[in-house]
Amino acid sequence: MFSFLLTALLLTAPAAKDDWRTPFEKGNGNTTATYAECLAYYQRLDAAYPEITMRAAGTTDVGQPLYEVVVSLDGDADPASVRAKNRRVVFIQNGIHPGEPEGIDASMALVRDYVQQKELRRQLADVTLVVIPVYNVDGMLTRNSTTRANQNGPEQYGFRGNARNLDLNRDYLKQDSRNARSFAQLFRKWQPDVFVDTHTSDGADYQYTMTLIATQRDKLHPALSVYMQQSLLPALYGGMAQRKTVMTPYVDFEGRTPDARGLVGFLETPRYATGYTTLFNTIGFITETHMLKAYAPRVKAQYDFLDLMVRTVHAQAATLARARTAAEAELLTQTTFPLSWQLDTTQVEKISFRGYAGEMRPSEVSGQPRLFYNRTKPYTRQINYYNTFKPVVSVEKPVAYLIPQAWEEVLDRLRLSGVQLRRLTRDTVLTADTYYITDYKTGSRPYEGHYVHSGVELRTEQQPRPFRAGDFVAYLDQPAARYLVEALEPQATDSFFAWGFFDGILQQKEYFSDYVFEDVAAELLRKDPALRARLEKLKAQNAVFAQSAAAQLDWVYRQSPYYEKSHLRYPVARWQGGRLPVE
Incomplete structure (x- = not known):
């Protein structure tokens, strides 16, 4: 097993020229x-062991390759071939935040041990291990000793932001970075069963060295959720306890301290690593070792977890395969998809938590009361854990989405995520469900390079619309169906609309001069008594509207043929009809 004592390493290490100790x-x-x-x-x-393949798998914003390392007993590093052999794939990603490097160091030792130790090699009989040694290459090259102000070591480390100062763990769906685009292609090639993203925590102080974010159980397909809750998680928590590294769910809480109001499950939307992987029926985990523990125990905790993951997937390979097969089959017939979720505070469970007493004392900086965790007062007590989420907005899936070819940025991202796209072979007019954006909110400050929209409200019309030869059709009878829904439905939390990819539709391109349109509007009202009646009703109901000549004139304009139909019209249409003329 992996040891952090130099003497033990020297006892088992080969001759000096074959010294395989990691840095x-x-x-x-x-x-x-x-x-x-x-x-x-x-x-x-890679040079020493045929079981290991290291290769470039795309590029990054800093211009360096993104590498993958494949560990397979027969040397097979071809994703399609591995899947054809019915092997489970465990995919480990390190260094998305290079200031949190435990997984980087642990994975180097793990890969070595899995080819050098007979007992570990047996775990790969039906498992292929894929490792991204460093995802945020950009940030790892920005090495320093200060930016992780809350962290206890190591002496030097990388930086959270990448070369474009993006947090890559907010970039999985929008894919602004080359890193994310390379990841999407690699991930879809492998279609892993389990994905692990290694991190270091921020936040409260407590006794645990390792905390864990598992894919939110309500968001995961029911077949996989049952497997994860009943088989995979108990094995991981139990195995870590046997190795004297007791885990707890990630310490996310709303009170002053974790024990005040209890822990809250982390809802990972598709901007996050495990939120994105969940869209493709991959069970995801984020390991969070505690920032204030010494570095060596943190590396050991990451190693132990990753080792246990491979062992558990090997032991449960058949059960995992059945659950995933069921999820993928049922996805093709699923009709309703949740778009946003809300914590259900009426559902609560109790968990045992090992914390430190949170106390107040005067600040030496401000003189005001400040929180500190008193490590001389450890406790173990039952606290609330809220980890049930319910969908608050859902949508019925269409037969297909119709996507005009003009929206190339969106289409590129769909392709990278493995979406099967077809193209119309001729110009045609199609009557399809069309959304109009009736309201939305936009953040007042940029977030990860975008002004994010939320609170989207829609109006749906059945509308004949012209589509051109070469426009795209994305049918929903494909493995990427859930991804398509959460990417293309405007009300989804991390949809392309939410991230501003369709902002061009939010601005009018034509308008009117009031002194000219006054006469046109008067003529429209004379010819259409029903329109006049609607205007008078609005004036009677709304005193502010009744006093505003500009608002009334604008309202008439928006009801007239002069108002452009493309304003606030979402360009992606929902097709509910039969098969289309596609290539």
């Missing part, structure tokens, strides 16, 4: 590999 193991317990050291170590493993 972390050669250090003082408080150092992490540089990017060059990490690559060199994997390259050396």
Whole structure:
């Protein structure tokens, strides 16, 4: 097993020329590999062991390749071939936040051990291991000792932002970075059964070295949710406890301290790693080692968890395969899809939590009361855990989405995520469900490079619309169906509309001069008594409207043929009819 004692390492290490210790193991317990050291170590493993394949899998914003490392007993590193052999795929991603590097160091040792130790090799009989050594290459190259102000080591580490100062763990659906676009292609090639993203926590102080975010159970397909809750999670929590690293769910809470009001489950929407992977029926985990624990125990905790994950998937391979097969089959017939979720505070369970007493004392900075966690007062007590979410907005899926070819940025991202797209072979007019955006809210400040929309309200019309030869059709009878719904339905939390990809429709391109349109509007009202009646009713109901000549003139304009139909019209249409003329 992985050891952090130099003496134990020397007892088991080969001769000096075959010294396979990682850079972390050669250090003082408080150092992490540089990017060059990490690559060199994997390259050396790749050269020495045919079971290991290291290769570039795309590029990153800093211009360096994104690498993948594949560990397969027969050397098979072809995703299609591996799936044809009915192997489970465990996909580990490290260094999305390179200031949180435990997974980087742990995975180097894990890959080595899984080819060098007979007992571990047996776990790969029906499992293929895929590792991204460093996802945010950009941030790892920005090495420093200060930006993780709350963290206890290592001595130097990388930076959270990438070369474009993006937090890559908010970029999975919008895919502004090359890193995210490369990941999407790699992820869809492998179609892993389980995905693990390694992190270090922020927040409260408590006794645990490791906390865990599992895919939110209500968002996961029921077949996979049952498997995860009844089989996978108990094995992982139990195994970590046996290794003397007791875990707890991620410490996210709303009170002053975790025990004040209890923990709240983390709702990962598709902007996050495990929110995105869930759209494709992959069970996701984010490991969060505690920032205030010493670095060496944090690396060990990551190693133990990753090792347990491979062992558990090996032991439960058949059960996992059945659950995933059921989920994928049922996805094709699923008709209703949730778009946004809300915590159900009426549903609560009790968990045992090991914390420290939160107390107040005067601040030496401000003189005001400040919170501190008193480590001389540890406790173990039952606290509330809220981890039930209910859908608040859902949608019935269409037969297909019709996507005009003009929206290339969106189409590119659909392709990267494995969406099967067809193209219309001729110009045609199609009567389809068409959304109009009737209201929305926009953040007052940019978030990850966008002004994000929320609170979207819609009006739906059945409307004949012209589509051109070459416009795209995305049928929903495909494995990417759930991704398509959450990406293209405007009300979804992380839809392309929410991220501003369709903002061009929110601005009018034509308008009127009031002194000219006054006469036109008067003529419209004379010819259409029903329109006049509607205007008078609005004036009677709304005193502010009744006093505003401009508002009344604008209202008449919007009811007239002069008002452009494309204003606030969502360009993606929902097709509910039969098959279309596509290539």
